[in-house]
Amino acid sequence: MRRKLSVHLLPDLCPPEVLRGGTTVVIDVLRASSTIVTALQNGASAVSPCGSPEEAESIRDQYPAGQVVLGGERGGVRIEGFDLGNSPAEYTAEAVGKRLLAFTTTNGTRALLRSLSSRSILIGCFLNLEAIVQRLQDGGADLHLVCAGTDGVVTGEDVLFAGATVSALVTDQPESWVQNDSAQLASRLWSSVVAGATDPASAVHDFLRGTRGGQNLLTLGYDSDICLCSQISTTAVVPEYDLQSGELQNTGGAV
């Protein structure tokens, strides 16, 4: 039985009924996915994705003081009154360790909250590429790789990560998958970007600096975040959304 392997280039291109029963990976490489993975890697107890700053604040108010960290951005910039913005560099063990992160971003969080009809929802980025691929190889569910994009526009960095994932899955088990056209598009993008590169992370970094998301970050002065988000398979963390608690928890390898 072959499994469907679909890339959706934007959240709006995959209606909820398509995701039903499948495993979805939400991809916002610059930067929500990378920041969530980093926060869990650095010991945050969980991440609660929120649709609005107000929702994040109301979660904080339900816990004793100091138990919840508020993080996120609007327009790439930290939200007023929040503890942290959306740079993975801020999410150190000191900043988030043993605390719940209430997190809201413009595109990544919304992409996740649009995917709730899936049977399981994971968060993927280059930092946990290998761990995500290993997880996806298990089980028989159809797979959906959902690119967050930016304000309804396709962004190259998300498609590139989707392509890296497709490429790894298909190389490993070529006969197991039925890809949609966007999956083929994405995996050819990945092959093209890393072709002949001695250091894939460096090739990813160069590509990310040229995408819409990368250009936005350069404009905002976050050059170093592009470098951080280009590192490949540095952690075994797999953030998975728990439908009951509404939180992302690490169900991957030990931190």
Added chain:
Amino acid sequence: MRRKLSVHLLPDLCPPEVLRGGTTVVIDVLRASSTIVTALQNGASAVSPCGSPEEAESIRDQYPAGQVVLGGERGGVRIEGFDLGNSPAEYTAEAVGKRLLAFTTTNGTRALLRSLSSRSILIGCFLNLEAIVQRLQDGGADLHLVCAGTDGVVTGEDVLFAGATVSALVTDQPESWVQNDSAQLASRLWSSVVAGATDPASAVHDFLRGTRGGQNLLTLGYDSDICLCSQISTTAVVPEYDLQSGELQNTGGAV
């Protein structure tokens, strides 16, 4: 002054205000674009794109008998009561010469009718690739390559043609263009498909047989149409939409 060169992977991904003042190429490789180009190549006086079968019939009723040919499809199949379907093979000089073609298809026609805010609208496919590229090199307008897709889903064949166009424009004048991420995605797809191919048309043909649109045609028994639509730069015809008459006319080279 650099010009914007944007690929839109689906019509819904480019709102009318984005197209305003620019030159738009509507791309539905399998098969509306290829059929329109073939009809004009074979002497149709013009093509009137219609949003519905009823609209096509009402155009026919405004002309003397025998002056208008009805063509088009729904679900890939000829519309009941129509003279021709959507296979370019049907659009011979005998079938369409010196007559107006009233034409309606599921995706291509709709993509065109959504692009009316553009300053000029052209129809592109592999058959007229070189003629389209030459036309786009002239002038200073921003360019929009709009992929028709299929029922709101991205199709590889349209993205491939967009990539061939981007690739030709950028190779010729690398400093002239500011590409969006989807343009880079498309041109990398094109490079990947034709890399090392001694015969690009054959590489295109192989790729088209594997896309969603190609698979649909194989299911319907239209194998030979995929071959017809994979031929590269066989005609200088450039269909251009005339906003006043609502018709596509050949403003490219002599037939």
